[in-house]
Amino acid sequence: MSGPCAVIGIGQTHYAAKRDDVSMPGLIREAVLRAREDARLGFEDIDCVVLGKAPDMFEGVPNPELFLADALGAVGKPIFRVHTAGSVGGSTACVAAHLVQAGIHRRVLAVAWEKQSESNAMWALSHKVPFQPPTIAGAGGYFAPIIRAYMARTKAPEHIGWKVAVKDRQNALLNPYAHLQIPDISLEKVQQSPLLWDPVRYLDTCPSSDGACAVVLSSDADGCENPAWVRATAMRSEAMLFAGRDEVNPLAGRQCAQEVYQKAGIQASELDVAEIYVPFSWYEPMWLENLGLFECGWRAVDEGHTLLGGRLPINPSGGVLSSNPIGASGMIRFAEAALQVRGMAGAHQVEGAKLALGHAYGGGSQFFAMWVVGSTPG
Amino acid sequence: MRPVHIAGFAQLPHGLVDNRHDEGGMVRAVTAAALQEAGLGRDDVGFTCSGSSDYIMGRPFSFVMALDGIGAWPPIRESHVEMDGAWALYEAWVRLQHGDVDVALVYCFGKSSLGDVEAIYALQNDPYTIAPLGLDPMTAAALQARQLIARGLLTEREIAETVVNARRNGQSNAEVPAIETRSVEQLLAQPLVRDPLRAHDAARFTDGAAAIVLTVGGGGPRIAGIDHRIDSMNLGVRDLTLCNSARIAAERAGAHNIDAAELYVPYASQEKLLCAAMGLDPGVQINPSGGTLVAETPMVAGLVRIGEAARLIRSGAKRTLAHATAGPCLQQNLVCVLEEAP
Numbered sequence: 001m002s003g004p005c006a007v008i009g010i011g012q013t014h015y016a017a018k019r020d021d022v023s024m025p026g027l028i029r030e031a032v033l034r035a036r037e038d039a040r041l042g043f044e045d046i047d048c049v050v051l052g053k054a055p056d057m058f059e060g061v062p063n064p065e066l067f068l069a070d071a072l073g074a075v076g077k078p079i080f081r082v083h084t085a086g087s088v089g090g091s092t093a094c095v096a097a098h099l100v101q102a103g104i105h106r107r108v109l110a111v112a113w114e115k116q117s118e119s120n121a122m123w124a125l126s127h128k129v130p131f132q133p134p135t136i137a138g139a140g141g142y143f144a145p146i147i148r149a150y151m152a153r154t155k156a157p158e159h160i161g162w163k164v165a166v167k168d169r170q171n172a173l174l175n176p177y178a179h180l181q182i183p184d185i186s187l188e189k190v191q192q193s194p195l196l197w198d199p200v201r202y203l204d205t206c207p208s209s210d211g212a213c214a215v216v217l218s219s220d221a222d223g224c225e226n227p228a229w230v231r232a233t234a235m236r237s238e239a240m241l242f243a244g245r246d247e248v249n250p251l252a253g254r255q256c257a258q259e260v261y262q263k264a265g266i267q268a269s270e271l272d273v274a275e276i277y278v279p280f281s282w283y284e285p286m287w288l289e290n291l292g293l294f295e296c297g298w299r300a301v302d303e304g305h306t307l308l309g310g311r312l313p314i315n316p317s318g319g320v321l322s323s324n325p326i327g328a329s330g331m332i333r334f335a336e337a338a339l340q341v342r343g344m345a346g347a348h349q350v351e352g353a354k355l356a357l358g359h360a361y362g363g364g365s366q367f368f369a370m371w372v373v374g375s376t377p378g
Numbered sequence: 379m380r381p382v383h384i385a386g387f388a389q390l391p392h393g394l395v396d397n398r399h400d401e402g403g404m405v406r407a408v409t410a411a412a413l414q415e416a417g418l419g420r421d422d423v424g425f426t427c428s429g430s431s432d433y434i435m436g437r438p439f440s441f442v443m444a445l446d447g448i449g450a451w452p453p454i455r456e457s458h459v460e461m462d463g464a465w466a467l468y469e470a471w472v473r474l475q476h477g478d479v480d481v482a483l484v485y486c487f488g489k490s491s492l493g494d495v496e497a498i499y500a501l502q503n504d505p506y507t508i509a510p511l512g513l514d515p516m517t518a519a520a521l522q523a524r525q526l527i528a529r530g531l532l533t534e535r536e537i538a539e540t541v542v543n544a545r546r547n548g549q550s551n552a553e554v555p556a557i558e559t560r561s562v563e564q565l566l567a568q569p570l571v572r573d574p575l576r577a578h579d580a581a582r583f584t585d586g587a588a589a590i591v592l593t594v595g596g597g598g599p600r601i602a603g604i605d606h607r608i609d610s611m612n613l614g615v616r617d618l619t620l621c622n623s624a625r626i627a628a629e630r631a632g633a634h635n636i637d638a639a640e641l642y643v644p645y646a647s648q649e650k651l652l653c654a655a656m657g658l659d660p661g662v663q664i665n666p667s668g669g670t671l672v673a674e675t676p677m678v679a680g681l682v683r684i685g686e687a688a689r690l691i692r693s694g695a696k697r698t699l700a701h702a703t704a705g706p707c708l709q710q711n712l713v714c715v716l717e718e719a720p
Contacts, residue, residue, distance in 0.1 A: 002478070063431070063461070063502050063705075066608075067503060067611045069608045069609070069709075069710075070611070076622065077608065081460050082457065083441070083458055083459065098472050102475035102476055125438065236455060236456070237454055238454070239446045239449060239451050242446075252453035255452075366445075
């Protein structure tokens with residue numbers, strides 16, 4: 001039966017293009033030790049570890065959970081390795097929550113990470129012959145035509161993407177962990193940045209980051225005065241390649257959102273803040289519609305509803321556009337949502353936030369993971 | 379705990395080289411067969427979980443193409459582990475405990491023929507200290523076997539006997555490639571590859587896929603207990619003559635009164651150690667299918683052990699044990715105990 005689950009510890013690393021100062025275990029320990037400190041627990045108090053990351057080719061180590069068992073304090077315990085493409089950070093948190101909710105373990109440590117500087121993500125993301133013709137120029141090349149389709153479908157003006165790019169970089173200035181810190185960010189600066197994949201410009205794009213994120217989940221408040229209660233989790237996937245698939249507004253995303261709201265017993269309109277997976281600026285308005293948060297995503301952006309202080313702040317942390325250690329990016333969304341309802345988001349805190357959505361997606365807009373967290377068990 | 383049963387199991391006949399199927403083709407065939415055995419359709423499945431390895435398949439996101447093979451439309455509740463399918467089954471078993479889903483589909487696939495599996499596994503080692511030395515898993519297993527022999531816990535003859543038994547049992551398994559029987563003397567006459575191991579002491583790599591359908595309630599072998607644990611990868615801090623992770627997992631899964639066991643044995647020298655760690659009595663029948671020494675499909679062989687242990691229940695055994703492993707020197711171990719449906 002599905003029991004309660006609380007987020008009682010959260011830890012993040014500083015995100016950067018190259019974390020040359022730490023090894024892979026060192027990077028992970030940075031997040032894990034902060035989460036442990038927040039939860040006021042020792043390694044001996046943790047019953048199980050769930051580890052998530054994107055393709056192992058990003059670091060060149062197959063099944064790194066094996067060599068990381070010591071650094072994660074997992075020796076003698078179960079360790080579980082999740083990989084669901086870009087959504088993996090979110091899925092990892094969901095899988096860890098499942099273990100607590102099912103009553104298998106009392107406390108589970110969930111960790112997601114990527115040290116992209118160890119290799120070239122663009123290479124690892126591009127399938128090589130003979131499997132596929134080498135036409136896909138990484139993720140940007142894949143998603144740009146879908147963005148174009150959204151613009152054509154909704155008649156969205158070109159500046160919408162730039163506005164999201166500016167907002168998230170301004171939010172990042174309030175988040176000491178964020179990778180990109182661009183104090184002079186402006187619409188003109190985004191507009192004048194190089195065009196990479198029409199309509200995606202350099203500053204419409206997420207960076208390539210090293211980083212890790214960890215959360216400690218428990219079956220009760222566990223001594224924590226302000227836990228974030230996991231009100232619901234949901235995961236949905238759909239096939240990638242078939243005629244007629246709506247990649248702009250994927251059904252799996254819509255269903256996943258409806259399931260997570262329904263299981264949490266809330267309406268989308270009750271959310272105070274959302275951290276959603278936006279690797280290219282245009283994905284904010286697209287996901288706003290997919291998640292049922294606004295009927296017209298681009299108008300919500302244009303009217304400032306998603307600004308910090310707006311009707312529904314989106315990505316007050318700066319989002320994926322400001323920090324993107326791919327395998328961790330989903331969990332950072334989930335963790336930031338939890339920080340908001342715990343009132344611990346610092347300078348990017350949404351005042352009085354009680355209900356928050358964490359969202360991640362991956363693959364060809366086909367894998368979705370979400371959770372709703374609240375300041376009360378509900 | 380909600381009672382979870384193995385309602386269907388299927389494996390593609392494991393071949394040394396499978397040139398006929400890509401990921402999607404393998405997965406489509408094997409999941410359809412498992413659902414058919416369970417008497418269920420795709421629409422009945424409430425949760426799907428798979429296991430595979432990008433490195434084994436030679437490309438990132440290989441599981442994405444596999445998802446196309448099961449026809450994930452309309453969208454499904456789904457997850458994937460970068461592990462053997464046995465761990466995917468564990469995740470599905472956890473998900474079935476929630477109460478809102480009653481049927482789960484588990485599948486996994488692997489093609490050893492696409493690359494050099496031993497070379498890939500050698501890259502699993504600590505990339506800063508051990509991997510640059512090129513320590514492959516057979517070398518690590520040989521170090522372990524040396525320690526077992528030095529402590530009087532194993533003989534070269536026993537290693538050979540394990541291979542003899544596996545090959546003899548494998549003769550009646552139609553789903554693995556043919557393998558010749560050998561006598562202990564014939565085996566011991568073969569040259570050493572990694573002292574004290576010979577080439578035939580290593581599991582034989584194959585290509586293949588497997589799927590299991592889990593149901594809450596209903597008939598079929600029931601999961602009596604399941605657990606998994608990990609040891610340190612650092613061989614220097616472990617007593618390699620023990621296997622703590624297998625011991626703990628077996629204790630927690632309830633490994634007692636076992637009639638027969640299907641063990642994931644990467645090297646013949648590890649079978650006796652595993653049996654001792656899991657507390658299996660000498661009378662327990664080991665690997666009636668022939669086991670991994672006859673056919674080891676990477677990321678699949680563990681789930682196949684669970685499927686084979688379920689088949690043993692269907693053919694009259696009361697309580698069976700399935701085991702899966704990963705990492706050098708049996709670093710990570712999963713134990714699943716099955717029993718007759720009450």
